[in-house]
Amino acid sequence: MKRVLILGGGGMVGQKLAHRLEDDDDIALTLHDIAFPEGGAGTDRRIGDLSVAAEGAALAAERFDTIYFLASIVSGQAETDFDLGWQTNLWPMWHFLEALRAQHRASGGDYVPRLIFTSSIAVFGGPYPEKITDEFLQSPQTSYGAQKAACELLVQDFSRKGFIDGMSLRLPTICVRPGKANLAASSFFSGIIREPLNGQEAVLPVPDTVRHWHASPRSAAGFLAHAARLDTDRLDGRRALNLPGISCTVAEQIEALRDVAGNNVVALIKSKPDPAIAKIVQGWPRDFQPDRATSLGFKAEGSFREIVDVYIEEDLQR
């Protein structure tokens, strides 16, 4: 029986992952977050705030086999609230890794948990090559991206030292997110598909020529489940990975929606330029060549149409 902890288990990706892991009889699952949705996945739910160092230390003391570190505030919020961003997206990682190291030491070196951190393609900044390769520099242009990149460095060094067996997964933008819009600057990428499919108007704050990098929530859960089983020796000491996804423009997203749902649904998308959002998104990656992750067996959708289909299948309330 593997004991698995999901930090940030109340969030959208955390819940998708929890649903997936619950099907596995060999896994005992614990979720931690500041809040949980009613219903949803997970029976062992812990409510607490990881920005309190003692909270992470208490969890570390339970010596879970596998720990998913998904807890984070989103990009838009980290950009508008500088203090909250660093305090939420960097320091809890440091304190938690230190707590895991204390457990490692106390165990005489036996305890080396697998830790999987959800990083982001926001660790990159332009100008970009046509496709971002696995050797492209990290030069974040948002606080969120800088915080994710800093956490990657911690995961890398604690792993290199053998205190943990960690990995950072640079998730594509997760699309289509179920539920409500959030404060992420990327929220509209989901909104323009989700809201129309639910008969509601959606706001498009950027030109439809914007190209971006997507994967479904189902793929995200799949990436995370796959990472827990990976032989980390195969990472050759580079513990951050660019993951596969679909590169498409907003116009191509909209055409996929039209294919699935028709013109009347597409007509619910209203263009309303927002320079603040456009400026953040302009700095984001558009396309990748994620050779390492692909060769390590990570898989995403084959087209944006598939991503729309996944949403309809898994999350659309009918």
Added chain:
Amino acid sequence: MKRVLILGGGGMVGQKLAHRLEDDDDIALTLHDIAFPEGGAGTDRRIGDLSVAAEGAALAAERFDTIYFLASIVSGQAETDFDLGWQTNLWPMWHFLEALRAQHRASGGDYVPRLIFTSSIAVFGGPYPEKITDEFLQSPQTSYGAQKAACELLVQDFSRKGFIDGMSLRLPTICVRPGKANLAASSFFSGIIREPLNGQEAVLPVPDTVRHWHASPRSAAGFLAHAARLDTDRLDGRRALNLPGISCTVAEQIEALRDVAGNNVVALIKSKPDPAIAKIVQGWPRDFQPDRATSLGFKAEGSFREIVDVYIEEDLQR
């Protein structure tokens, strides 16, 4: 009159820089460090420990125009003492930047100091291309490198937000260092030139096929002085720079020494393999193509022979 602060002003590079800036009548210079050499550069010397957050805050309150952040423990020490490494090489940067931000805010946004951070080529990790370009990923394989890379992310984000006007300079290995050997894993690169020129035996802990990236202390001081005058808009939002240097093998270093000083001096170099040093050095960069820094006017030596000559001219006691 520009008020300039050098954090780590008692160290070798700090002293070289201080000597250089003292010649400038438009600069009022303050040095800060945990200790200073007897004699040497700097009349306004402050002794204190930056790992005490209040120490940095008091310095920040003086609102220097230009701040050089050179304070650091060296790579070998950061590798053997994990706690000391992170506590010395990362947290003081965070606390100091936060103190500068408080000054920025208190000034109503007027105070935006130029901050120049001495990062290192240790932010990179292999496998490497033949020459490391300005777009190569950061994947440090030492705690020192991870700490430097994390500091770069802080400098980048505080600058992007306009709290400071910062820059990170990834110095080549500084060679030939005057004075005694230190705990840096790179110390022998200087030792094999310096000790023989001083009539002493030197230990070579790695094969002479090891290739590495060097610049003289004079070039280091030149880089730092140049960075203070640079228009940071020209950095296009990527505030960490790979600097120019000389790529050569240990055998080529030794041949340069032979050219200058003859066979008897070279005979003082004794090969004594040290697997721990060899392992660290094996992970280090060997050659760069630092196009951005070159186009921004940063200059290093043209050959390792010149580097030996600089040592003889500036530092050899005769």
